Amino acid sequence: MSDFFIRMLCISYNFIHYVKPSLELPGLFSVVRMRIASSADSSSNNSRSQMIMADSGSSDEVAVICNTDITSTESENNLINTMVERGTALLKKMEISVAEADKRTGKNTVNMQETYTVYLIETRPAESVSEEGTPAAPDTLWRRYSEFELLRTYLLVTYPYIIVPPLPEKRAEFVWHKLSADNLDPDFVERRRVGLENFLLRLASHPVLSNDNIFFLFLTEEKGWREAVLETGFQDKADSRLKSLSAMFRVKNPDKRFTALKHYSEDLSTVISQLLRIRARVADRLYGVYKVHANYGRVFSEWSAIEKEMGDGLQSAGHHMDTYAASIDDILEEEEHYADQLKEYLFYTEAVRSVCRKHELIQYELEMAAQDLSYKKQQKEELETGTVRIFSLKGMTSKLFGQETQEQRESKVAALEQSIQEGEDALKEKNAESQEFVEKAWNDIERFNEQKEKDLREALISYAIMQISMCKKGIQVWSNAKECFNKM
Amino acid sequence: YIHKQSDLNERTCVEPNTSLADGNPMPNSPDSMVNQFRLDEENEEEQQGAINKDIFVTVDNPESHISAIETFITYRVVTRTTCSEFDSSEYEVRRRYQDFLWLKSRLEENYPTLIIHPLPEKFVMKSMVERFNDDFIETRRKALHRFLNRIADHPILSCSHHFKVFLTEEELAPHRKLGPGFLSRMSETMRAMANSVRGLRSKLEEFAVMQEYVDDFSNKMCSVDKVTNRIIKEHREYMDELKQYGPTYFQWAESEELLAEPLKGVGSCVERCSKETEEQIQHLSEVLVPTLHEYVLCADTLKAVMRRRDNIQAEFEAKNEALASRTTDKEMVDDLADRVEQANNALRGDWSRWRTSMRADLKSAFISTAAKNVDYYEKVSLTYCPSSLYAVCLQTSRTLASWFFRAALLPHRC
Numbered sequence A: 001m002s003d004f005f006i007r008m009l010c011i012s013y014n015f016i017h018y019v020k021p022s023l024e025l026p027g028l029f030s031v032v033r034m035r036i037a038s039s040a041d042s043s044s045n046n047s048r049s050q051m052i053m054a055d056s057g058s059s060d061e062v063a064v065i066c067n068t069d070i071t072s073t074e075s076e077n078n079l080i081n082t083m084v085e086r087g088t089a090l091l092k093k094m095e096i097s098v099a100e101a102d103k104r105t106g107k108n109t110v111n112m113q114e115t116y117t118v119y120l121i122e123t124r125p126a127e128s129v130s131e132e133g134t135p136a137a138p139d140t141l142w143r144r145y146s147e148f149e150l151l152r153t154y155l156l157v158t159y160p161y162i163i164v165p166p167l168p169e170k171r172a173e174f175v176w177h178k179l180s181a182d183n184l185d186p187d188f189v190e191r192r193r194v195g196l197e198n199f200l201l202r203l204a205s206h207p208v209l210s211n212d213n214i215f216f217l218f219l220t221e222e223k224g225w226r227e228a229v230l231e232t233g234f235q236d237k238a239d240s241r242l243k244s245l246s247a248m249f250r251v252k253n254p255d256k257r258f259t260a261l262k263h264y265s266e267d268l269s270t271v272i273s274q275l276l277r278i279r280a281r282v283a284d285r286l287y288g289v290y291k292v293h294a295n296y297g298r299v300f301s302e303w304s305a306i307e308k309e310m311g312d313g314l315q316s317a318g319h320h321m322d323t324y325a326a327s328i329d330d331i332l333e334e335e336e337h338y339a340d341q342l343k344e345y346l347f348y349t350e351a352v353r354s355v356c357r358k359h360e361l362i363q364y365e366l367e368m369a370a371q372d373l374s375y376k377k378q379q380k381e382e383l384e385t386g387t388v389r390i391f392s393l394k395g396m397t398s399k400l401f402g403q404e405t406q407e408q409r410e411s412k413v414a415a416l417e418q419s420i421q422e423g424e425d426a427l428k429e430k431n432a433e434s435q436e437f438v439e440k441a442w443n444d445i446e447r448f449n450e451q452k453e454k455d456l457r458e459a460l461i462s463y464a465i466m467q468i469s470m471c472k473k474g475i476q477v478w479s480n481a482k483e484c485f486n487k488m
Numbered sequence B: 001y002i003h004k005q006s007d008l009n010e011r012t013c014v015e016p017n018t019s020l021a022d023g024n025p026m027p028n029s030p031d032s033m034v035n036q037f038r039l040d041e042e043n044e045e046e047q048q049g050a051i052n053k054d055i056f057v058t059v060d061n062p063e064s065h066i067s068a069i070e071t072f073i074t075y076r077v078v079t080r081t082t083c084s085e086f087d088s089s090e091y092e093v094r095r096r097y098q099d100f101l102w103l104k105s106r107l108e109e110n111y112p113t114l115i116i117h118p119l120p121e122k123f124v125m126k127s128m129v130e131r132f133n134d135d136f137i138e139t140r141r142k143a144l145h146r147f148l149n150r151i152a153d154h155p156i157l158s159c160s161h162h163f164k165v166f167l168t169e170e171e172l173a174p175h176r177k178l179g180p181g182f183l184s185r186m187s188e189t190m191r192a193m194a195n196s197v198r199g200l201r202s203k204l205e206e207f208a209v210m211q212e213y214v215d216d217f218s219n220k221m222c223s224v225d226k227v228t229n230r231i232i233k234e235h236r237e238y239m240d241e242l243k244q245y246g247p248t249y250f251q252w253a254e255s256e257e258l259l260a261e262p263l264k265g266v267g268s269c270v271e272r273c274s275k276e277t278e279e280q281i282q283h284l285s286e287v288l289v290p291t292l293h294e295y296v297l298c299a300d301t302l303k304a305v306m307r308r309r310d311n312i313q314a315e316f317e318a319k320n321e322a323l324a325s326r327t328t329d330k331e332m333v334d335d336l337a338d339r340v341e342q343a344n345n346a347l348r349g350d351w352s353r354w355r356t357s358m359r360a361d362l363k364s365a366f367i368s369t370a371a372k373n374v375d376y377y378e379k380v381s382l383t384y385c386p387s388s389l390y391a392v393c394l395q396t397s398r399t400l401a402s403w404f405f406r407a408a409l410l411p412h413r414c
Helices: A002-009 A014-018 A028-041 A047-055 A072-079 A089-093 A145-158 A186-204 A213-220 A225-231 A234-246 A256-304 A311-385 A393-401 A406-486 B005-010 B030-040 B097-110 B134-153 B161-168 B173-177 B182-198 B205-254 B260-324 B330-383 B386-396 B398-406
Strands: A094-107 A113-125 A139-144 B055-066 B071-081 B090-096
Touching: A089 A094, A094 A139, A094 A186, A113 A145, A113 A186, A113 A213, A139 A145, A139 A213, A145 A186, A145 A213, A145 A225, A145 A234, A186 A311, A213 A225, A256 A311, A256 B205, A311 A406, A406 B260, A406 B330, B055 B134, B071 B097, B071 B134, B071 B161, B090 B097, B090 B161, B097 B134, B097 B161, B134 B161, B134 B260, B205 B260, B205 B330, B260 B330
Parallel strands: none
Antiparallel strands: A094 A113, A113 A139, B055 B071, B071 B090
16 A cells, blocks of 8 residues: 555656556555545544445445544545445445456357456455454455446446446457457456456446445346346336437427536547547657667677677677566556556546436427326317317318217316326426436536546646656666676 | 757857768858857867867758769869968868768778768668759768868878878869879789788787777668668658548537637648648758768778788788798898887777767767657647637536636746
8 A cells, every 4th residue: 555655656757766667556456446445444543434334235425534633544545536425325335356267268149159358346344353463355256248248237227317337348449560460369358357356346346236236136146137137127118218319309498517517528529539649659669669679789780709709798788678678567567557547537527418318308308298298188178168279170170060969078178187197297207207317427527527637637647657767767777787888 | 959040140059079970951051160169179078189170061052063984073172271280271172972982981991990980871872862863962061071070080090191282272172183092002902912912910809899899880880770761651651640640630620619729620630730740850861860870970980991911910910921931131121010009009099989970970960869768759749738628628618627726837938
């Protein structure tokens, strides 16, 4: 823990001198795990943990108390701004991780052999320590990517007002030449493993989603989970919701806030895509610069063989050139974490847009219900007063071919009244639904915005730290090379 | 370590290496060179032969001359000297590239086995550079400056009559017509060709070793030159991408509120990085590339020197054989024998001199490059440094920021 803290402080250039050359920056994802571990440990002087004991099992959010007098443990905890800052009941109960990935072969839906990857989900009760002081063995189960997708689809349908965390990409995108676009490539699998763990932790730390039973079963029941999901009948809702995403309808009075949010998420999506694309190209070029220096290593070595006084200096300088060329691999691998953090928010924009569209659908349905009701009311009024304000074929025919009887009219009015009553009930329902949706959605949107600000700011800071670390390595190598040249 | 032209005259710290290929911009005048030299005298290293240095030359002020027949560039050559061989202590003449070629060929003729620093190449039509492009002219000017100064530094070459004429005579044209004519040069070349067909009887071990070294050295220089050019190319492509990368952050910042600050921060860091890369490229092009290039040409010079030495020996051997069949006389053979001896000695002496200055030049160029790279990384790391980040940390977490203060880690630079 303190290791990471020191690294964060190494934003200061002067302080850099004391940093170990290999600055492995824990990504946001692994930070979360550490964070969970620490919140399990520091039960003594952490005020939050007192609330844990009091509220175990409740689903209330626990507010973070920003103390002014800060103990070192507390400041460490506050330092790491992660989604776990608001502890959920689920996270208080268990630790979750995606520990491994493995290959399986089996028959797929069209009865053909295929190779796919499975991921090991580990859960263990929080604060679990066995007699020897080591953590207890975790419960485990294996899941493949398509099951994660199923879980997410279920959540999207069941909680349409929630910005559901995205899954890591299915296929590698924004790839620079060294990276593989192959789904079975071990590096890709590893990054996906990290992404899936992040996904689960995002869910587990969400105030609403963490309480979902299907999610809980996903983590705990290997067999029978699929059936349980299907039993919820979410597919039906899915079908009707699907039309919200593809249908072309126009809302008369769109909610300005949602419109603004939709535009923002579109802008964000565009700009992050562009950023990722160019970053990949920059990475490619930087790779080229570093690798070319390996040629210096080779040539200096050959050249040193024919020189007497210059030989040693050249030879050792050549070695440093090789070191320099090799160093880019680690540097760029670390930068992939940064790209992954950006990608997560790129995919998040899709979720945001989907919430906006669902709201549009609800708004539209509301408007339709209101329109429908007012039409019926007008019809009733017409029938009662005998005036024809609304053009209808029936009205025309009755005008042409004679009025209806009093009886007929009365029965019609009665039917309309019923219809109107139903319409009013429907409208009330829709209104309530809409208001509930809007309230819950904005709740989650605000939560999301806060999370986004923190995460992206951290990502940018860590990017800067990475750059400084890269420079530090460069300074070291070229200073050494300069020393060798001096000895020529 | 970026010197400005104006700084040189008031320079207080001096690089111990007096090699002119160390990448420092040319001094303004021979006067400042004299001053620099006097300061350098305090330092010990590599002053061999230069202690007697009394000719200081600068090449500057290129001007184009347009006549009916042709357009060409002349350079001003200013000499300041205390050498008694010279009538005056200061001279100023204008010379064109052809004049330098003349001087070089005269020197090669008179001192066939001395190693003369290469001239910049003739203009090649097919190359991308225009003949009157400013960069081309400047690169050439610097190389011409180095050429003359190497001769001025040379204990033997600096006493050459042709060198003196070159530096002092207003009009070079009349002198160019004197001296061995075209025909005599032709015959010498023919003789050399004939001799080389015969081959040498025996070659001294030391020259065989030298030959091998020269061939290897030539290969290595070409390789290093190629690699360096590739590095520049990669740097350029990297810089081009960076130029697109930075603006994306600024574009993103436009649609953000709280995130705008850190985004703009990173964006401006990337921009700074791109500027520094540009400077890095410039430094490589001005320091390492010309030096390597000159030593690629040097390798060719060395090959020519070895060939000339071989020819002298071959000529002697041919005449020596003819002695047996009495088609020639002993006196001539003795002369040729002396000539061989002279040539070999001259080469031996100059060889170690050349090795020393080669080592100094390349060492200095590589050190300068490494230093520039260190400088580059220091600057880039500084831009990513706290002051912008500190503000961001402050927003992220008061506790993080307060820890900053408490640990008193704010560097004084920021």
